[in-house]
Structures are given as structure tokens and as C-alpha cells.
Amino acid sequence: MLAMPPIISVSNLSKIYGSDFKALNNINLDIKRGEIFALLGPNGAGKTTLISIICGIANLSEGSVTVGGHDINRDYRAARSLIGLVPQELHTDSFETVWATVSFSRGLFGKPKNPAHIEKVLKDLSLWDKKDSKIITLSGGMKRRVMIAKALSHEPQILFLDEPTAGVDVELRKGMWDVVRALQASGVTIILTTHYIQEAEEMADRIGVINKGEIILVEDKAGLMQKLGKKELKVHLQGRIDAIPASLAAYNLELSDDGHAVIYDYDTKGDRTGITSLLNDLRNAGIRISDLDTRQSSLEDIFVSLVRAP
Amino acid sequence: MNYRAIRAIYLFEMARTWRTLLQSIVSPVVSTSLYFVVFGAAIGSRITEVEGVSYGTFIVPGLVMLSVLTQSIANASFGIYFPKFVGTIYEILSAPVSYIEIVIGYVGAAATKSIILGLIIMATAALFVPLHIQHPWWMLTFLVLTAVTFSLFGFIIGIWADGFEKLQMIPMLIVTPLTFLGGSFYSVNMLPSGWRTITLLNPVVYLISGFRWSFYEIADVSVALSLGMTLGFLAICMALVWWIFRTGYRLKN
Numbered sequence: 001m002l003a004m005p006p007i008i009s010v011s012n013l014s015k016i017y018g019s020d021f022k023a024l025n026n027i028n029l030d031i032k033r034g035e036i037f038a039l040l041g042p043n044g045a046g047k048t049t050l051i052s053i054i055c056g057i058a059n060l061s062e063g064s065v066t067v068g069g070h071d072i073n074r075d076y077r078a079a080r081s082l083i084g085l086v087p088q089e090l091h092t093d094s095f096e097t098v099w100a101t102v103s104f105s106r107g108l109f110g111k112p113k114n115p116a117h118i119e120k121v122l123k124d125l126s127l128w129d130k131k132d133s134k135i136i137t138l139s140g141g142m143k144r145r146v147m148i149a150k151a152l153s154h155e156p157q158i159l160f161l162d163e164p165t166a167g168v169d170v171e172l173r174k175g176m177w178d179v180v181r182a183l184q185a186s187g188v189t190i191i192l193t194t195h196y197i198q199e200a201e202e203m204a205d206r207i208g209v210i211n212k213g214e215i216i217l218v219e220d221k222a223g224l225m226q227k228l229g230k231k232e233l234k235v236h237l238q239g240r241i242d243a244i245p246a247s248l249a250a251y252n253l254e255l256s257d258d259g260h261a262v263i264y265d266y267d268t269k270g271d272r273t274g275i276t277s278l279l280n281d282l283r284n285a286g287i288r289i290s291d292l293d294t295r296q297s298s299l300e301d302i303f304v305s306l307v308r309a310p
Numbered sequence: 311m312n313y314r315a316i317r318a319i320y321l322f323e324m325a326r327t328w329r330t331l332l333q334s335i336v337s338p339v340v341s342t343s344l345y346f347v348v349f350g351a352a353i354g355s356r357i358t359e360v361e362g363v364s365y366g367t368f369i370v371p372g373l374v375m376l377s378v379l380t381q382s383i384a385n386a387s388f389g390i391y392f393p394k395f396v397g398t399i400y401e402i403l404s405a406p407v408s409y410i411e412i413v414i415g416y417v418g419a420a421a422t423k424s425i426i427l428g429l430i431i432m433a434t435a436a437l438f439v440p441l442h443i444q445h446p447w448w449m450l451t452f453l454v455l456t457a458v459t460f461s462l463f464g465f466i467i468g469i470w471a472d473g474f475e476k477l478q479m480i481p482m483l484i485v486t487p488l489t490f491l492g493g494s495f496y497s498v499n500m501l502p503s504g505w506r507t508i509t510l511l512n513p514v515v516y517l518i519s520g521f522r523w524s525f526y527e528i529a530d531v532s533v534a535l536s537l538g539m540t541l542g543f544l545a546i547c548m549a550l551v552w553w554i555f556r557t558g559y560r561l562k563n
Contacts, residue, residue: 057562
């Protein structure tokens with residue numbers, strides 16, 4: 001079976017500010033149709049710049065981007081028609097009503113009026129009872145949802161969510177993810193950036209890590225977790241030890257700060273995890289064990305280790 | 311053409327006018343009425359006639375132009391500056407609209423407002439002085455051309471400005487003086503010849519002269535020259551707007 005062409009294809013993209021500052025450096029990235037793609041990276045990594053270029057808000061310096069097969073410069077109308085964008089900052093027209101601003105967005109994207117669609121979007125985002133309210137009277141979380149409603153007003157095939165849950169409370173965040181999942185189920189491709197790594201872990205099908213303007217990794221979430229997924233065994237001791245006995249040096253154990261536990265890292269995919277022999281050797285060294293627990297390293301650990309790598 | 315986008319931007323901008331009716335329409339009308347009281351009644355009673363027309367009547371075209379110029383610039387510059395300032399410009403830039411469509415939407419709305427305003431001021435003036443328009447079509451042509459040209463100019467200022475100060479600077483420091491010195495309240499022929507030559511460097515003279523000619527068939531310079539200068543200024547503004555969008559100047563970086 002032929003693979004579906006990517007819905008977004010970024011090739012050799014660079015963004016250079018001034019004479020030498022490279023905000024993005026030779027980015028190559030394909031987004032698959034219908035996936036939820038999470039773009040992770042520390043502040044200033046280039047996430048928003050990348051999104052801004054794809055959506056037409058910033059010019060690219062080198063390279064090219066196609067959206068649905070349309071070049072974003074040569075065929076910008078077709079490319080942009082497919083995209084709904086929810087930027088990071090809360091940019092709203094304070095004095096407009098919710099209904100007016102969402103209808104405006106639909107018109108701006110060249111779509112004929114469709115009150116039924118706008119009603120559905122507002123209801124899905126729990127904004128229906130606020131439709132006649134001026135935006136200035138809404139809370140931050142509601143403004144965020146108004147921006148999502150604007151982005152969905154023209155029935156886009158691709159939705160960009162730049163830090164969508166910043167400043168949104170837990171309840172609303174959950175509701176927002178329900179909407180995102182429903183959109184994905186209806187065939188919309190979703191690209192989100194987030195600082196909350198748990199969210200990427202929970203929501204995304206694939207994850208890209210960007211740092212200092214370069215994509216350093218793109219991987220299926222499951223593959224990423226497995227590939228880099230180390231497990232950690234924490235052995236709680238009955239007594240306190242001051243140092244790891246020399247006979248256990250081969251295990252590269254780490255002693256907890258209080259001396260009441262040792263921590264052992266192992267690879268779940270290895271032929272031998274070494275756990276059995278570790279426990280044996282601990283007993284032989286006269287160390288008595290009170291408890292054991294294991295922990296899968298989270299995406300956050302993976303992320304931090306990637307970004308910190310020289 | 312994305313006509314729906316033009317319509318959306320245009321109606322959005324017009325809605326802003328109705329929302330701010332007091333400052334958009336009422337305040338220019340009030341200030342113009344004050345000009346009539348001060349210049350027309352108080353000073354005008356000492357000046358009998360200018361080129362065969364009573365002074366109060368003479369200043370009407372100039373006053374209309376004064377308002378149309380300043381309001382076109384104010385409306386259009388604020389119209390595009392505000393989305394830049396609050397950040398909602400992101401949506402315009404990410405929408406499938408061409409530069410021409412954006413300009414038609416914003417400049418069209420700003421020009422519409424100032425044309426409506428110009429007509430309201432004329433109607434107000436008719437309450438104070440007898441008003442007769444010799445060439446109504448030419449009057450409308452000059453009115454529309456001027457409104458569009460200066461709305462474009464305002465659009466450029468709105469994009470260029472990166473603070474409210476800059477937004478006010480050009481209208482206050484350049485446009486208002488040029489308008490006052492451009493023959494709103496006097497005929498250029500009343501000036502000593504040296505000043506007259508200098509005054510002819512002021513582009514506003516040509517706008518007011520042409521506009522006044524359409525009312526009373528009296529003009530400081532020939533009508534063809536007035537029209538030519540207006541069109542020339544329009545062309546310059548269009549070229550500047552084209553350059554702004556081609557380079558993304560202050561919009562896309």
C-alpha cells in the first residue's frame with residue numbers, strides 16, 4: 001500500500017534574523033494526515049517561529065513548506081485555507097461579541113455563512129451561552145476557547161495549537177482535550193506545542209523535539225518511550241549504608257541521599273535485566289532489603305536528557 | 311478574489327465606526343461647526359467676499375477637506391495599527407487573503423467613513439451658509455479620490471508606527487499644518503507672491519483648490535493640475551503599500 005502523502009511537508013527550512021541569528025536551522029519535518037503531533041522544546045527553541053512560517057505570519061528565509069501539497073508562498077490561498085491557528089497569546093477583539101468574532105473569522109477565510117456550524121463549534125467549546133457577550137467580559141480560559149472557535153470556524157483540516165493550555169485550569173484543559181480528540185476522530189490533523197510534557201505523552205501520536213532551532217528527534221510516542229525508555233529499580237534497605245560495597249560496583253548503583261535505598265537503572269529490552277543477580281549480590285553483601293519499586297522513565301526525563309545533551 | 315474576506319474586514323471596520331459613533335462622527339461635526347462660528351461668523355463678518363463668494367461659503371470646501379484628510383488618516387492608521395497592537399493581526403496574516411484584499415477592506419472602510427463624514431459636514435455647513443455645488447460629480451470625484459488617497463496614506467502610517475506616539479506624529483506635525491496652510495481658510499491668491507510660490511509646494515493646495523472649483527468654479531491652480539496631483543499622490547501611496555506587503559515590512563517579522 002502506498003503511504004499517504006504528508007499533509008504538511010517542511011523541507012530544509014531556515015529562518016534567519018538579521019545577518020546571522022538562525023532561529024530555525026534546516027528543519028525537515030513531515031506531518032501525517034490525521035495525526036496529533038506534539039512539538040516539544042524549551043522556550044526560544046523555535047516552536048512558534050516554525051508554526052508562524054507554516055501559517056503565513058512570518059516569512060521563511062530558506063527552504064520550502066507545502067500544506068496539503070500546496071506551496072505556502074506560491075499557492076498561499078489553498079495552503080492557508082486548510083489551516084486553523086490558535087496562537088499562544090490571547091489576541092482578541094475585546095469589544096466584539098463571541099458570535100461576531102467567530103463569524104468574522106469564517107468570512108475572512110472565504111467561507112459562506114453557516115450559522116449551524118458556528119453554533120456547533122460554540123456548543124462544543126461550551127461557549128454557546130456566551131455567544132452575545134463581549135470578549136472583554138470573558139475569563140482567560142473562555143478567551144482561549146474563543147480563539148479555538150475562531151480557528152475552527154472555517155472547518156480547517158489542520159489545527160495548530162500553540163501552547164493551548166497555558167493558563168487554563170484542569171477542568172477546562174480536560175474539556176479541551178476532549179474537543180481535540182473529537183476533531184482528530186473527524187479527520188483533522190492536529191499540531192500542538194506544549195510545555196506540559198504529560199500532555200504530549202497523553203495526547204500525541206508522534207512527538208518532535210526541537211531545540212535551538214533544530215529538530216533533534218521525531219518519533220512515534222510509543223517508540224520514543226520504548227527506545228529511550230529506561231526503567232529504574234529502587235531497592236529500599238532495612239538499614240542505612242554509607243557507601244556502595246565494592247562487590248556491587250558493576251551495577252553502577254546510585255545511593256539515595258539518606259542512605260536507605262539504592263537505585264539501579266536497567267533496560268527493559270535487554271536480554272538480561274540483571275535484577276536477579278543484583279538482588280543475590282545484595283544479599284551476599286549482607287544488605288537486607290525492605291521494599292522494591294520500579295519506575296518507567298517519563299517523557300519528561302527523556303526530554304530533559306535530550307535537551308541537555310551537548 | 312476572496313470577496314467574503316473583503317466584506318468581513320470592511321464590515322468589521324464599519325462596525326467599529328458605529329460602536330464609536332461619538333468620536334468617529336459626532337466630534338468632527340462639532341469641531342467643524344466651531345470653525346463656522348469662529349471663522350465664518352466672527353471673522354467672516356469682517357471679510358466680505360473672497361473672489362466673489364462670501365467668506366463663510368468660501369471656506370466650506372476647505373473645511374470639508376480638512377476633516378476628510380485628517381479623518382481618513384486617523385481612521386485608516388488606527389484601523390491597521392490596532393490589530394498590530396493587540397495582536398489580532400495574526401488572523402489576517404494567516405488567512406487566505408491577498409494584500410490587495412486586505413487593503414480594499416481596511417482602506418475602503420476608512421474612506422467610506424470619511425466620505426460619509428464629508429457629506430455630513432457639508433450638510434452641517436448648509437445650515438450656516440447658502441451652499442451651491444456647480445459640479446456635483448467632480449465634487450464627488452475629488453471627495454472620493456482624496457478619501458481613498460489619504461486612507462491609503464493612513465494605512466501606511468499605521469503599519470509604520472510602532473507606538474501610539476508615532477501614530478499621532480505625522481498627522482499632527484505634518485498633515486494638520488499642511489492643511490491649514492493649504493488654503494482651507496484663504497485663497498492662495500491673497501498671499502504675497504513669495505509665499506504663494508512656497509505654498510504651491512504644498513500638495514494639499516491642489517486638493518482643496520480642485521475641490522473648491524467643483525463648488526464655485528474658483529481655483530488657485532488649474533483643475534487638471536489638481537486632479538493630476540491627487541492621482542499622483544494616490545499612485546505614490548499605492549506603490550508604498552505594494553512595497554510594504556512585498557517585503558512584509560513591520561508585518562511579518
